[in-house]
Amino acid sequence: MAAVTEPPSESFRLGMLWTDGRYRSVTIQIFALFSVFFVGYFLVQNVVDNLAALGKTFGFSFMTTPASYDINQRPIEYTSRDSHSRAAIIGMMNTLLVAFVGCILATIIGVLAGVARLSKNWIVARLMTVYIEMVRNIPVLIQILLVAALINETLPQPREFRGLETGAFVMTNRGLYFPAPVMGAGSWLVVAALILGIIASVIVARWAKARQQATGETFPTFWTQLGLILGLPLAAFFLAGMPIGLEYPELRGFNFQGGIFARDSYVALTLALSIYTGAFIAESVRAGIQAVSKGQTEAAAALGLQPGQTMSLVVLPQALRIIIPPLISQYLNLTKNSSLALLVGYMDVTGTLGGITLNQTGKEFETIFLLMAFYLSVSLSISAIMNLYNQNAQLVERTSATGMGFSVLSFVDHLTGKWEMLKKGDAIMKPTYGIRRELNLYVLFYAATLLLVLHYVFVERISDIRPSYFAWSTLHQVSALFLLMGSFAALVTCLFKNARFIDMAVLELLAFVVAILVGFPLTMVFDGFNLVTILAAGLALRVAIIGYTVFGTRPNLTFFHRVREV
Amino acid sequence: MADIAYVQKESVPPSPPPAGKSGAAAWAKENLFDGWFNSALTLASLALIAWMLPGIVQWAFVDAVWFASSLQECRELGEGACWAVIVERFDQFIYGFYPSELRWRPNLAFILLFVALAPVLFDNVPYRAQGMIFSAVYPVVAYWLIWGGSIWGPAMFVAGFALIGVASTLPARFGIEGGLWGLAAAAVAAVLWFLGPLMGWATSLFDAILPFVALEPVESRSIGGFLLGVIIGVAGIAISLPFGILLALGRRSNLIFIQTLSVVFIEFIRGVPLITLLFVANTVLAYFFPPDSNLDIILRVVIMVTLFASAYMAEVIRGGLASLPSGQYEAADALGLDYWKSMQLIILPQALKVSIPNIVSSFIGLFKDTTLVIVIGLLDPVGLIGTIRADSAWNGIVWEFYVFVGLFFFVACFGMSRYAAYLEAKLKTDHR
Numbered sequence: 001m002a003a004v005t006e007p008p009s010e011s012f013r014l015g016m017l018w019t020d021g022r023y024r025s026v027t028i029q030i031f032a033l034f035s036v037f038f039v040g041y042f043l044v045q046n047v048v049d050n051l052a053a054l055g056k057t058f059g060f061s062f063m064t065t066p067a068s069y070d071i072n073q074r075p076i077e078y079t080s081r082d083s084h085s086r087a088a089i090i091g092m093m094n095t096l097l098v099a100f101v102g103c104i105l106a107t108i109i110g111v112l113a114g115v116a117r118l119s120k121n122w123i124v125a126r127l128m129t130v131y132i133e134m135v136r137n138i139p140v141l142i143q144i145l146l147v148a149a150l151i152n153e154t155l156p157q158p159r160e161f162r163g164l165e166t167g168a169f170v171m172t173n174r175g176l177y178f179p180a181p182v183m184g185a186g187s188w189l190v191v192a193a194l195i196l197g198i199i200a201s202v203i204v205a206r207w208a209k210a211r212q213q214a215t216g217e218t219f220p221t222f223w224t225q226l227g228l229i230l231g232l233p234l235a236a237f238f239l240a241g242m243p244i245g246l247e248y249p250e251l252r253g254f255n256f257q258g259g260i261f262a263r264d265s266y267v268a269l270t271l272a273l274s275i276y277t278g279a280f281i282a283e284s285v286r287a288g289i290q291a292v293s294k295g296q297t298e299a300a301a302a303l304g305l306q307p308g309q310t311m312s313l314v315v316l317p318q319a320l321r322i323i324i325p326p327l328i329s330q331y332l333n334l335t336k337n338s339s340l341a342l343l344v345g346y347m348d349v350t351g352t353l354g355g356i357t358l359n360q361t362g363k364e365f366e367t368i369f370l371l372m373a374f375y376l377s378v379s380l381s382i383s384a385i386m387n388l389y390n391q392n393a394q395l396v397e398r399t400s401a402t403g404m405g406f407s408v409l410s411f412v413d414h415l416t417g418k419w420e421m422l423k424k425g426d427a428i429m430k431p432t433y434g435i436r437r438e439l440n441l442y443v444l445f446y447a448a449t450l451l452l453v454l455h456y457v458f459v460e461r462i463s464d465i466r467p468s469y470f471a472w473s474t475l476h477q478v479s480a481l482f483l484l485m486g487s488f489a490a491l492v493t494c495l496f497k498n499a500r501f502i503d504m505a506v507l508e509l510l511a512f513v514v515a516i517l518v519g520f521p522l523t524m525v526f527d528g529f530n531l532v533t534i535l536a537a538g539l540a541l542r543v544a545i546i547g548y549t550v551f552g553t554r555p556n557l558t559f560f561h562r563v564r565e566v
Numbered sequence: 567m568a569d570i571a572y573v574q575k576e577s578v579p580p581s582p583p584p585a586g587k588s589g590a591a592a593w594a595k596e597n598l599f600d601g602w603f604n605s606a607l608t609l610a611s612l613a614l615i616a617w618m619l620p621g622i623v624q625w626a627f628v629d630a631v632w633f634a635s636s637l638q639e640c641r642e643l644g645e646g647a648c649w650a651v652i653v654e655r656f657d658q659f660i661y662g663f664y665p666s667e668l669r670w671r672p673n674l675a676f677i678l679l680f681v682a683l684a685p686v687l688f689d690n691v692p693y694r695a696q697g698m699i700f701s702a703v704y705p706v707v708a709y710w711l712i713w714g715g716s717i718w719g720p721a722m723f724v725a726g727f728a729l730i731g732v733a734s735t736l737p738a739r740f741g742i743e744g745g746l747w748g749l750a751a752a753a754v755a756a757v758l759w760f761l762g763p764l765m766g767w768a769t770s771l772f773d774a775i776l777p778f779v780a781l782e783p784v785e786s787r788s789i790g791g792f793l794l795g796v797i798i799g800v801a802g803i804a805i806s807l808p809f810g811i812l813l814a815l816g817r818r819s820n821l822i823f824i825q826t827l828s829v830v831f832i833e834f835i836r837g838v839p840l841i842t843l844l845f846v847a848n849t850v851l852a853y854f855f856p857p858d859s860n861l862d863i864i865l866r867v868v869i870m871v872t873l874f875a876s877a878y879m880a881e882v883i884r885g886g887l888a889s890l891p892s893g894q895y896e897a898a899d900a901l902g903l904d905y906w907k908s909m910q911l912i913i914l915p916q917a918l919k920v921s922i923p924n925i926v927s928s929f930i931g932l933f934k935d936t937t938l939v940i941v942i943g944l945l946d947p948v949g950l951i952g953t954i955r956a957d958s959a960w961n962g963i964v965w966e967f968y969v970f971v972g973l974f975f976f977v978a979c980f981g982m983s984r985y986a987a988y989l990e991a992k993l994k995t996d997h998r
Contacts (some may be wrong), residue, residue, distance in 0.1 A: 002647075025820070025821050028821060028824070029821050029822070029823040029824060032821075032824055032827070033823055036827065043854045046853065046855055046856055046857070047854060048853055049856075050852075050853040050857055051853065119604075119605050119607070120597060120600060120604070121597065121598060121600075121604050121608055121611075122597040122598060123598060123607075123608055123611040123612065123615075124607050124608070124611055125615070127611055128616075134976065134982075135978060136979075137930070137934075137975065137976045137979035137980045137983065138934075138972045138975050138976050138979075139934040139935070139937040139948075139972075139975055141937045141938060141940070141948055142937065142948060142968055142971055142972045142975070143972075145948070145968060146968045148971070149964050149965070149968065153964055195768045250819075253609055264769055283984070292602060311755055326783070332836075336838070336839035336840075337839065339839040339841040339842070340841070340938070342841070342941060343940065343941065350839075350842070354841075354842065354845055357851070358845075364845075364849040364850045365850055365853075368842060368845055368846055368850055371838075371842050371845070372838045372842050375837060375838045375839055375842065376834065376837040376838055379836070379837035379838075380833075380837060
């Protein structure tokens with residue numbers, strides 16, 4: 001008899017943990033998990049030892065103590081007797097102000113410079129090349145300091161305007177003054193007319209588009225809209241007897257009073273950041289326009305479109321698809337670079353929370369943690385908002401012409417982005433397969449939960465209703481954080497259409513239960529409901545969500561299933 | 567009769583172009599005065615140049631003063647820029663407060679940097695294998711040259727890696743097969759040498775025997791100027807490259823835990839400004855280490871900058887990995903290569919080649935960002951501006967500093983970005 005080959009031995013050997021592909025990935029991950037755990041333990045233990053040696057404690061109660069420092073630029077009421085947390089909020093507002101205005105300015109500069117660099121005009125193109133290359137290759141810090149020095153050294157002092165006729169705009173070395181609108185009686189008419197004009201122009205645009213689709217006749221939409229948006233308020237303005245006046249800045253004493261004042265540090269920071277970021281945006285605009293092939297322009301011309309129409313209907317929509325992703329990252333960079341405010345004396349969040357508060361209280365961990373959390377949430381929000389637009393501008397392939405009507409679900413789809421299309425075989429790895437659309441409701445649910453808890457924990461006016469978060473017992477603090485983190489994690493996994501959503505939902509359920517057990521004051525979050533209702537509704541909703549995910553349209557496509565698969 | 571047919575024997579000489587279609591005037595008409603809008607733009611640009619350029623030239627060159635000992639003397643000699651301050655403090659801008667008699671050491675380290683880079687960048691360098699060893703050792707050499715002190719600490723640090731290499735081959739030499747055992751032996755050696763007391767013992771032993779092999783130590787606080795920027799930038803990029811590769815691979819990995827870890831790390835670092843990380847370096851980082859370890863401020867900055875650069879490097883390399891067609895991955899699988907072999911032999915060489923221009927760009931970004939160390943009180947070129955202005959002789963100078971420092975960065979960064987563009991053109995091969 002011919003020898004039969006031995007069947008491969010099936011017994012498990014220790015070496016197979018490494019040599020067998022089936023086990024190796026698990027081995028590596030467990031090893032990585034343990035390494036991370038040990039490194040984390042080592043670091044935390046060191047921190048505990050070091051803090052104990054210095055006699056320091058960890059806690060956020062310092063945020064409620066008086067800040068006792070002044071902030072010269074404050075969008076909301078603030079005195080040095082207010083708390084550190086209010087100083088931090090002022091700083092955050094200042095940061096957001098710079099970031100918002102800077103992004104708008106940078107976009108304008110960038111688009112103009114990018115288009116001008118492609119101009120047929122030789123001199124203009126060369127000048128723009130010089131601007132872009134200069135600005136991109138010099139550190140932004142030097143540019144900020146340079147602009148600040150330009151304002152402080154070359155602009156006249158306020159007292160030099162004495163006896164001179166100053167116009168509506170005054171540029172001094174302390175900052176810029178703009179005229180401020182003064183709303184008199186009856187100015188609501190103008191505002192109402194403006195809103196009416198905007199609504200009317202939207203309706204006109206829809207009607208014109210529908211008519212063009214039906215009959216092919218075009219309508220001068222732009223001019224009509226302009227007339228509606230500008231004309232209606234102007235008419236209302238004169239009809240109501242010119243109720244809105246302008247308050248001009250006036251020199252009183254050593255300084256100007258009245259009008260809107262933009263401080264020198266703010267102007268320098270915003271201007272320098274916009275010029276710097278504008279150069280980078282210009283480069284992406286140029287790349288985007290160049291990426292649209294020449295055939296597109298020629299095809300548009302062959303269809304008989306005018307140059308303006310070619311740009312707005314054919315070239316720009318395609319170029320935007322390429323321009324927007326780098327644009328998002330430039331906005332993020334501008335926001336992050338605004339932290340350089342510290343060096344020109346503008347009190348942004350790095351200056352208040354990460355600067356004076358840190359130095360006064362000596363709470364390095366807490367302040368830097370809050371600082372990073374703030375920047376992180378701003379960055380994530382900007383990229384989330386911009387992704388929406390990006391998704392709308394993305395190439396749409398073969399959609400059906402019908403069924404484009406408005407519905408809540410498609411609206412939510414727009415808000416949260418489309419679920420990725422799955423391929424055959426993905427179902428095992430992606431537990432959300434088949435229930436993609438409904439999960440958008442969960443996004444709303446978790447967003448609402450998160451907002452309610454956030455509002456209660458941090459934002460709601462602290463009065464007799466409840467003590468400040470930082471004065472709670474540790475158990476309450478931790479449970480609130482746990483609850484927040486749980487819903488945030490669930491929200492994020494839903495938002496980014498992550499397959500591991502179910503784990504987060506379970507975590508969130510646990511967080512809810514823990515919060516109940518330690519006595520987190522839920523009745524205050526959900527004002528006007530009694531505890532039993534909240535408990536029942538909260539638990540039922542969460543269990544329903546998890547249950548539906550596990551046993552819904554496609555059962556057994558969950559995390560648990562994946563574990564069994566391994 | 568026979569002469570009626572006409573045949574052209576010579577080519578007709580080309581006629582001159584019609585008047586107004588060539589030459590400078592035609593070019594100007596075509597490119598500068600093509601329509602009223604373009605003409606207006608041209609005139610506006612010319613007016614801008616005419617308004618700015620003469621003033622700048624007058625200030626920077628014609629009326630400039632190059633040699634003087636104080637601002638007052640400058641102002642007496644001329645109305646324009648007072649470059650004398652740059653001439654007098656040039657060394658300070660380069661080295662900070664590094665002792666002047668020891669400046670050959672950073673110079674030597676800078677020259678050696680190129681010697682170390684050559685075998686990495688070019689594959690036709692003579693003695694490339696030996697050069698690679700020098701490249702590997704270079705960071706320690708540069709550290710010793712710049713900071714000085716006894717050679718034995720750095721030497722034992724290098725020796726530790728040699729020891730690990732030897733240890734990893736030991737099991738095989740004694741007939742114990744399997745890759746895991748070599749890895750385990752290397753890990754044991756690493757723990758004993760670096761975390762255990764062995765390295766410290768060896769260092770003090772050699773210090774006792776041969777104490778004279780040492781350079782005069784230099785304080786971290788006295789290192790400044792562009793030297794500081796170069797140290798932080800080069801160290802940050804060099805160390806972040808391997809971390810960036812690992813993070814990029816981790817982000818594309820199928821192992822869920824590893825992938826999550828990489829994504830969280832990358833997005834966290836990219837979401838916060840570098841300044842906050844420098845704050846961490848300045849205040850918090852020391853708490854994460856054992857109480858008796860006394861970390862140098864520049865080392866702490868380099869640690870945080872490396873973390874920062876790793877996240878960006880990971881994204882750059884991820885772009886390179888994503889640009890490879892999936893056929894490359896499938897081909898590697900089809901050849902039966904395991905994960906690391908396929909990465910090492912097929913994927914990474916191509917992906918890194920594609921990413922080189924972007925790596926240079928991120929180095930430029932990092933080099934520019936090194937100016938931010940001013941927020942924690944280190945004396946980079948921008949920080950030195952304040953120091954020099956505090957000197958009563960130069961109090962009141964504003965523009966010259968910004969122009970000089972800006973110009974220096976411009977020359978360095980623009981040069982590197984041109985080099986990146988050149989590399990991009992040279993490395994461009996289509997994957998089709």
